Amino acid sequence: MSTDKREHEIVSFLGGIVGPEYVTTSRFEKIKQSLDAYPYHADMNNLPIAVVLPKTSQDISEILKYANKEKIPVYVRGSGTQLIGASRPDRPGIVIFTSRMKTFDIKEDWGYFEAGAGIRNQEAKDLLAERGYFLPLVIGAKHIASFGGATSNNTSAHLIDTGIGKPGDYILAVEAVLPTGEIIETGTHGLGKPAGTDMTKFFVGGDGILGVVTKTRMRLVPMIQYSYGIACFSELAPIARGVKRMYLEQVPVPIFTEFLDHNVATIGYTNKGMEAPPGHVIFFVSYDREKEQADKKMNLLIDVFKKEDPIYADPVTDMDQWKKVWTARESTIPFLMTSLEGRLLVCEVVGNLAQFEEMMEEAADFNKGVPYLEDLTNYLFGHIGALSFHPSFIIPPDLGDERMWELSRLLYKREAEFNAKYGTCGREWGQFSKRKDFFIMRYGQTSYDLMKRIKAAFDPNNILNPGVLEGYR
Amino acid sequence: MEEQDRWIETLEGEIKEWGIKCINCNFCYTACPLFKSMEGFLINGPSGLLQSIYYALHWDFLGKEVKEEIINILYSCTTCTSCVIRCKDVSAGIPVVDLVECGRKILVEKALGPGTAHKEVLGFLDQSGNPYGKPAEKRLDWLKELEKENKLTYKLLPDDDQAETLLYIGCTASYEEDLQNVARSIVLLLEKLKADYGILKKENCCGSPARQLGEEGLFMELSEKTYEAALKSGVKQVVTVSPHCYNSFKTEYPESFQKLEVQHYTEYFFNQIEKGALTPSKKIEKAITFHDPCYLGKRNEIYDAPRAIISKIPGVKLVEMKDNKVDSLCCGGGGGRMYVEVDEVTRLSHLRLEQALATGTEIIATACPWCYTQMKDAIKATDQEDRIEVKDISELLLMSVS
Numbered sequence A: 001m002s003t004d005k006r007e008h009e010i011v012s013f014l015g016g017i018v019g020p021e022y023v024t025t026s027r028f029e030k031i032k033q034s035l036d037a038y039p040y041h042a043d044m045n046n047l048p049i050a051v052v053l054p055k056t057s058q059d060i061s062e063i064l065k066y067a068n069k070e071k072i073p074v075y076v077r078g079s080g081t082q083l084i085g086a087s088r089p090d091r092p093g094i095v096i097f098t099s100r101m102k103t104f105d106i107k108e109d110w111g112y113f114e115a116g117a118g119i120r121n122q123e124a125k126d127l128l129a130e131r132g133y134f135l136p137l138v139i140g141a142k143h144i145a146s147f148g149g150a151t152s153n154n155t156s157a158h159l160i161d162t163g164i165g166k167p168g169d170y171i172l173a174v175e176a177v178l179p180t181g182e183i184i185e186t187g188t189h190g191l192g193k194p195a196g197t198d199m200t201k202f203f204v205g206g207d208g209i210l211g212v213v214t215k216t217r218m219r220l221v222p223m224i225q226y227s228y229g230i231a232c233f234s235e236l237a238p239i240a241r242g243v244k245r246m247y248l249e250q251v252p253v254p255i256f257t258e259f260l261d262h263n264v265a266t267i268g269y270t271n272k273g274m275e276a277p278p279g280h281v282i283f284f285v286s287y288d289r290e291k292e293q294a295d296k297k298m299n300l301l302i303d304v305f306k307k308e309d310p311i312y313a314d315p316v317t318d319m320d321q322w323k324k325v326w327t328a329r330e331s332t333i334p335f336l337m338t339s340l341e342g343r344l345l346v347c348e349v350v351g352n353l354a355q356f357e358e359m360m361e362e363a364a365d366f367n368k369g370v371p372y373l374e375d376l377t378n379y380l381f382g383h384i385g386a387l388s389f390h391p392s393f394i395i396p397p398d399l400g401d402e403r404m405w406e407l408s409r410l411l412y413k414r415e416a417e418f419n420a421k422y423g424t425c426g427r428e429w430g431q432f433s434k435r436k437d438f439f440i441m442r443y444g445q446t447s448y449d450l451m452k453r454i455k456a457a458f459d460p461n462n463i464l465n466p467g468v469l470e471g472y473r
Numbered sequence B: 001m002e003e004q005d006r007w008i009e010t011l012e013g014e015i016k017e018w019g020i021k022c023i024n025c026n027f028c029y030t031a032c033p034l035f036k037s038m039e040g041f042l043i044n045g046p047s048g049l050l051q052s053i054y055y056a057l058h059w060d061f062l063g064k065e066v067k068e069e070i071i072n073i074l075y076s077c078t079t080c081t082s083c084v085i086r087c088k089d090v091s092a093g094i095p096v097v098d099l100v101e102c103g104r105k106i107l108v109e110k111a112l113g114p115g116t117a118h119k120e121v122l123g124f125l126d127q128s129g130n131p132y133g134k135p136a137e138k139r140l141d142w143l144k145e146l147e148k149e150n151k152l153t154y155k156l157l158p159d160d161d162q163a164e165t166l167l168y169i170g171c172t173a174s175y176e177e178d179l180q181n182v183a184r185s186i187v188l189l190l191e192k193l194k195a196d197y198g199i200l201k202k203e204n205c206c207g208s209p210a211r212q213l214g215e216e217g218l219f220m221e222l223s224e225k226t227y228e229a230a231l232k233s234g235v236k237q238v239v240t241v242s243p244h245c246y247n248s249f250k251t252e253y254p255e256s257f258q259k260l261e262v263q264h265y266t267e268y269f270f271n272q273i274e275k276g277a278l279t280p281s282k283k284i285e286k287a288i289t290f291h292d293p294c295y296l297g298k299r300n301e302i303y304d305a306p307r308a309i310i311s312k313i314p315g316v317k318l319v320e321m322k323d324n325k326v327d328s329l330c331c332g333g334g335g336g337r338m339y340v341e342v343d344e345v346t347r348l349s350h351l352r353l354e355q356a357l358a359t360g361t362e363i364i365a366t367a368c369p370w371c372y373t374q375m376k377d378a379i380k381a382t383d384q385e386d387r388i389e390v391k392d393i394s395e396l397l398l399m400s401v402s
Helices: A005-020 A027-032 A057-070 A123-132 A149-155 A237-248 A262-271 A293-306 A319-330 A332-340 A356-364 A401-421 A433-443 A445-458 B005-022 B033-038 B046-058 B067-074 B082-089 B095-111 B116-128 B141-149 B171-175 B177-192 B208-212 B216-234 B243-252 B254-258 B265-275 B304-312 B349-360 B368-383 B393-401
Strands: A049-052 A072-078 A092-096 A104-105 A112-116 A171-177 A181-187 A213-218 A225-233 A254-258 A280-288 A312-316 A343-347 A377-381 A390-394 B156-158 B165-168 B197-200 B237-242 B261-264 B287-290 B363-366 B388-390
Touching: A005 A049, A005 A057, A027 B046, A027 B067, A049 B165, A057 A072, A057 A092, A057 A171, A057 A181, A057 A213, A092 B393, A104 A123, A112 A123, A112 A149, A123 A149, A123 A262, A149 A213, A213 B363, A225 A293, A237 A254, A237 A280, A237 B304, A254 A262, A254 A319, A262 A319, A262 A377, A280 A293, A280 A319, A293 A312, A312 A319, A319 A332, A319 B261, A332 A343, A332 A390, A332 B082, A343 A401, A356 A390, A356 A401, A356 B368, A401 A433, A433 A445, B005 B095, B033 B349, B046 B067, B046 B082, B046 B095, B067 B095, B067 B349, B082 B095, B095 B208, B095 B216, B116 B208, B116 B216, B116 B363, B141 B177, B156 B216, B165 B177, B171 B177, B171 B368, B177 B368, B177 B388, B177 B393, B197 B216, B208 B216, B208 B243, B216 B243, B216 B254, B237 B243, B237 B265, B243 B261, B261 B265, B265 B304, B265 B393, B287 B304, B304 B393, B349 B368, B363 B368, B363 B393, B368 B388, B388 B393
Parallel strands: A049 A092, A072 A092, B156 B197, B165 B197, B165 B237, B237 B261, B287 B363, B363 B388
Antiparallel strands: A104 A112, A112 A213, A171 A181, A171 A213, A225 A280, A225 A312, A254 A280, A254 A377, A343 A390, A377 A390
């Protein structure tokens, strides 16, 4: 059958399910849906066949049944903001874009809410806040990140897992469409998560390879109050010791503890019209149901860091000042890119508590001995309270695609070695695609083969997000 | 290489440079009114627009089988600038709207675009000096009518005399019946101020629509006429009715034009109120919501003057819509969309009207002829005439000072 005829048949089938207006073969839509947040070009020879916008789980079920019968790869995208390539279709197939799946139901009597896969993080946050609830999910891509994607990734993002937990800790159940097209519900309508086998765990943090999450049921969390603080240090080691103290002296773990090295802080502060800080900075946000309690927790935290002889460590009560410094943190990546006029390569390294000082020092020298990267400045920032950092590099914009791929491989190889050394793993962006080699390095070939067998049990024809488990893309 | 080729190369260079810098974070999408209205395909949003023109150039298939598609994509943008503000705040600072305009210019230069309806508009601009194809000699008919019932002191510039202030009416307020009342209101307010003002005897379009549609040559031609007439008039100040003309004068005209003090009429009248030269005194016992025109607010950061005028009117209760000021939702009329029929699903004015109705107010105030038209059409199309009406701020102010 000719390619055109096959494409026509596929589009015709999809149009019959969702309506022709919700299917496209626009070359430009296919290009855009094959790009993700890393600066690589689309592959002209491997663009999707079509992009489809389903409305319901039943639509997705029909599409997957058809794709199984026809052995067509299917890629599911919420917003494409995942940073290790998992949302990047790498061969011709059908892209399911979940933007129309926008159901959102707050069931206060039941103590939970249910979010459709296409609801955006920020939308959910706003809708919950209107009713006095807090969304325990704060993603860097909050404006656009979808609930389905966040559930599949189980990212804690910038939040500190040890304090507030991961989304999975609040998720009671999901509705998922299996790669073979069956729709299943997992978990509970109660507020207590199942003991023993809980199939929810296959899909929450399942990297999207075992099924399509179409609905997430999450416990309602009462709104919290915040208290803020900033500390500045001339050296890295005392900061690492301060973080260790926070845990060892059993200080209530804040919701955020963000770190900017002196270079990054200088760029961020000056972009916000502030004087550059005299050293590396960390920002704290403590929380509690009551403001007074949040303030008390902040004071405890500040006291702990003061033991490490900071240049300063103080609570912040001037919200205008806080807004500026927090924006300097939240806009780190854009400020780096615009100030240094280049493209970004960023990775994620995570330490353990016992070796945290050593790990932080090594993170600061992340690029030492790595070809090409060694010649670039390592802009270090991250979520230090969660023991994680993002070594980041600004690459000249005129560097060719091939070279960028090469650098990306070097970066992820170094990241894998780093995290394997400390016995940790990424906590924000998922475990496969560009991290497959890490998975094998860290958990062994046996574990990886087991993952492949699990995938095959769910997806015998390997049609759902193929390539994620296979690795680098 | 010919000059035109060099220019196209420069435009293509801009798109290629920024296209690479766009990191596809997609943060721009939820700021984009077009995407909000559709929640559909990614080509209907800022990064999708940019990547489309970027790849059309990068893979060199512009003008081949994708001509219609790329025209539709590039000319769907309202140029409201929400994406630019979002990108600057939280991502790579890509000037998406400038790049959309670059893309449109390339299409025009290569004789690939725009679409039929926009070509007609460009033809009208070229032949009649306005985008509606109305006779140039009828441009000031509204003024002559007004003069029959009012003693007016305006000067016709530049031939008759010189004046301190040039009131630049713009095309829509000159020709569209509903909007002529805005021009009339502003003239009557100037009369109350006993202002030394004039109107161009042979006013033509400022050129902004031509530039937005990608016809740079025509923009240059039209803008030069206005520029020369204004300078020849010896005025010190230019007051505009439309935020689009205002934006063009402030940001697209030669630097020497900036020696003149360019103000939107809301700024001008606000200053007069502040000086005590104009006092709104008659009560208007109404709740009013203000729709920020994108070219006044997001483009030029004028958010306070219109609100201050409304708030100075006794009896008025100003109620903000859910999205306001920098977050204001575009009415959908910018970027050349005023001149074409758009699908119901992308009628942004309907979304905006829903927000206005949710405030429970009886009046949507605005300060842009295009926003006025868009909102009025939305009210009519959705049968909401009994619940809400549109008023220009100049109309409200005149009611209160009369």
